[in-house]
Amino acid sequence: MTQKTIRYGLIGTGMMGYEHINNLKLMPGAEIAGITDPVPQSIQLAQAFLGDELKDKAKVYPDRQAMLGDPNIDAVLISSPNFTHADVLRDAIASGKHVLCEKPLATTIEDVRDVSALAKRHKGVFWVGMEYRYMPPAARFIEEIAQGKIGRLQMLAIREHRFPFLKKVGDWNRFSKNTGGTMVEKCCHFFDLMRLIVKAKPVRVYCSGAMDVNHLDERYDGRVPDIIDNSYTIVDFDNGVRAMLDLCMFAEGSKNQEEIAAVGDSGKLEVFIPDGDLVFSPRRPKNPQTFHVAVDETALRAGTHHGASYYQHQAFLRAVRGEGPVEVGADDGYWAVVMGLAAERSAKERRAVEISELAL
Ligand SMILES: NC(=O)c1ccc[n+]([C@@H]2O[C@H](COP(=O)([O-])OP(=O)(O)OC[C@H]3O[C@@H](n4cnc5c(N)ncnc54)[C@H](O)[C@@H]3O)[C@@H](O)[C@H]2O)c1
Known part of the structure; x- marks a missing residue:
């Protein structure tokens, strides 16, 4: 039986928009039916990524309202800048269309409360772009811990x-005003991973961080950037698990970009990305074992996130078709921003921040 084609509209066609285009091109039954972006050069580049054959099928809308009012669009992908997400989301949710919104859902506590509450009542699929969950080695790591590989985390x-x-x-x-701050913009991915793996509520966050190396010589209308480029963050969870994030954004020479280690009462599991290796180290007898998780070449080539966008799109499409669950919903988007905002506040005020100061 042939499946109904799902027609996508892209709101914002910059770097992440192009990654979505490259991945949607690989999804059977997905059609890029529309694009909108206020910058003509971004539209032209999107058309170049679409290629001659697909470009004509993708209508260029003058603004998001025009796209959202068109019954020809089934699902929208929001990849405009962070500070636009809350307003775009209010319109997208009101349109009733399926929504995949790039992280973070919003940049302020007021907005994230509002849009996540709206999103929870949304009748269509509502999905937050937490790609890191979908990097195959990370996905395997998450699964192994959930299955008890290291005992009690x-x-x-x-x-x-x-x-x-x-x-x-x-x-x-x-x-930071535009992004929510680095701990929201970039690190919401890692706070999301923490919640997913720990399966508990965060209680307090302590973050020590600052902008010490990057962007110091840059000026924008005379203003100096104000985004953290290195930090250590500790998060306490209500089941007694502690988590930490070590972020450095002037370490491009590293062999691996992400390294995650989980220790339970019977063993330890590590994952290294992009190497794709997992190392399992049981306590007794001492016997570390390395295994490799390969990523499909097609998925790897379609983006810059170790294949994650490809697998995320497959899962989103399944949810839109009613063939799979929503795997990253409004609550996930909400908590990732709350934790990021708590970390930003902690770094600024140099104190541990209770999550109860922010979350309702
Ligand atoms: N999940 C991930 O791993 C990941 C990676 C990169 C970026 N992102 C997210 O994707 C989003 C876009 O980031 P990017 O790197 O593509 O930025 P970008 O600056 O390359 O592209 C943003 C595009 O949005 C357009 N735009 C601005 N205001 C708009 C509006 N009101 N409506 C529609 N379009 C608008 C801009 O003209 C630009 O073309 C951000 O929210 C970012 O956090 C996520």
């Missing part, structure tokens, strides 16, 4: 040592 350490923030259209990512 007690400690989780996530390290991301990577390149500085890239240039964005209009340089929006240089200021």
